[in-house]
Amino acid sequence: MATSEDASWPAGGETGLPARDRRSGPYRTYLPDPLGYRPLVIDPSLSRRIAQVERAVRDLAGGSTGADLEGLSRFLLRSEAVASSFIEGIAPSSANVAVAELAQTEHVQRVGEQARLVARNITIVRRATEELVALDEVGVDDVVRLQSSLIPEERHHGIRLVQNWIGGSNRHPLDAQFVPPSPDHVDGLMADLVDYLNGSHHSPLVQAALVHAQFETIHPFTDGNGRVGRALIHTVLARRGLTRQAVLPISLVLSTLRDEYVQGLTWFRFEGPAGAEAAVTGTQRWIETFVEAAAAAVRQAAELVAAVGALRREWDERLARYRTQQGVREVPRAGSATARLLALLPEAPVVTARTVERVLGVSYPAANTAVQELEGAGILGSRQLERGTTGYLATEVLDLVDLTERRLAGTAFDTRTSPPNRPVPARREA
Incomplete structure (x- = not known):
């Protein structure tokens, strides 16, 4: 049964900190149900919508233009690479990143440092995800290796041994927006997660939605949870054959629709028996959020592939x-x-x-x-x-x-009505 557990935070002993950062007091951690023991109820309308979106993904990836999507998709990893490189402001253009990628195999020295960092991290994200896709069976150690690949500069690789939290103070979890399970529960929850990931109990989109939400709820690492959680979306969809090697930009859509994304995860984090109404409704609402993000990603990818097709004819x-x-x-x-x-x-x-x-x-x-x-x-x-x-x-x-x-990067997915809300390539001067 999903529940919250009481915990207590001791007062900080560091000097020179404001009183609000030296507070002690009670807080609560969230303990989710394991995925393997969670019944899933999907109403007929959502089931039809899932089938419709999955069919659209297959049509996009498997059509005559599927090779274009597979080739272009790596450029859509730029936002992940920007995050991995801690780059702020406007991201380097596709042209500069592509030149930096060329420099990985040919002798090209005149490459900007931002573009070089982004190209390096695009390669890391792609390789790390492909390695997980190729495995007969994914283990917890494989997910840990994914984390170390995505954030090589982080000193604390591996499953966390301390409490972490999201939001509030950096010093304590008393004002946090969400507090994941205590370290004692993480190993068991991660073992359950990869066991579910290796199966095929549900359709690919549903499986990707549940794996991502459960991973972000467990928050098993001290750093890099967002990047690993987004990479796991690609991993599930490719392992199930829905997208082959192409990267459907679902995680970019979820990143843009931050409010809907956070609300969807909040619904997913129900309390009580897995078969209770709150559990059934909450899980279904999160799946709806994820599926609609996938639908938006398909539309944008389809527009890109169609535009490239028109360009090729020209x-x-x-x-x-x-x-x-x-x-x-x-x-x-x-x-x-x-x-x-x-x-x-x-x-x-x-x-x-x-x-x-x-x-x-x-x-x-x-x-x-x-x-x-x-x-x-x-x-x-x-x-x-x-x-x-x-x-x-x-x-x-x-x-x-x-x-x-x-x-x-715009909430309406239209540059005329909604400006980007995260670093994106600047418009190229004509």
Whole structure:
């Protein structure tokens, strides 16, 4: 039975602190029901909505444009990377981050430190999540390794041995908005959590919703709970085959809709028997909140993929006009370096001739001809990265990603009516 437990906080012995930070007194910790023993009741209308949204996710990830979403999705991890890097203010643009990612495999030194930090953390988030997805069975130790990967600078890796809390004073939990279970309960609750994560008792969206809410309720680490909890959403959806390797930006939507998110978690944290009305209603309301966030994420991702699809058709027309002017056939051969590079650009919108040579397995002259042809057609722009090294950027793709992220950061998901409420890429000057 989910309940609150009484606890007592001793007075702080540190000198020089204001009286409010040296207070002692009673407080209460929340002890949730294990997921494995919690009955779940979903009314027919919510069940239909879950099926509808899951079908939309599958259509998006499995359609002919699914590869575009898979390639572009890593750029939508930027908000996680910004948080992981403790960067404040405006986030670096997609173009700068993409150049920094290129610098991880090629010799490029002229890269901004913010962009380098974000690119590094995008790689960490992606690798860490992919490792969990690939496991036959996830264990608590694997979640701990995820935490240490996401916040390598944190000294206190591993399951917490102290009480933590959310909100209020940094010195005591007496004024906290929420106090998770005491350390004595964390090991057992985490074992139950991964046991549920490894099963398939419920649909993928429901499972992701419950795993995320339970993890944030347990709050098993002294730091990094938010980042790990959001990564677990991607982990569940990919392990269940709903999104494959693509990252659906549900966590970005939840981050934008902070009030609804906190209210949903509050509903989830019922007290009393698992079958009581408060438990059934509270859990269902949280699932509704999560499913609607997923629906918003699908809509925004679908708009991005559709916009990239339209751009690719425009590129085909530009290339045809350019090639006609050059006196060659309008459409390049299907297996040519130019045709293959054109298809690759949504996933790799910043390349060098060496990148194309390596990725496509073609000769350097063929790779160089391809990038120069696409530059001539107005599809790629060039930027000097190092002496003797030219980068080629599909800036229109990167602008679309930046616009999508700006939309995802506004509560109406429309840049015309709601400004971003967290760090986002600045608008690129025309």
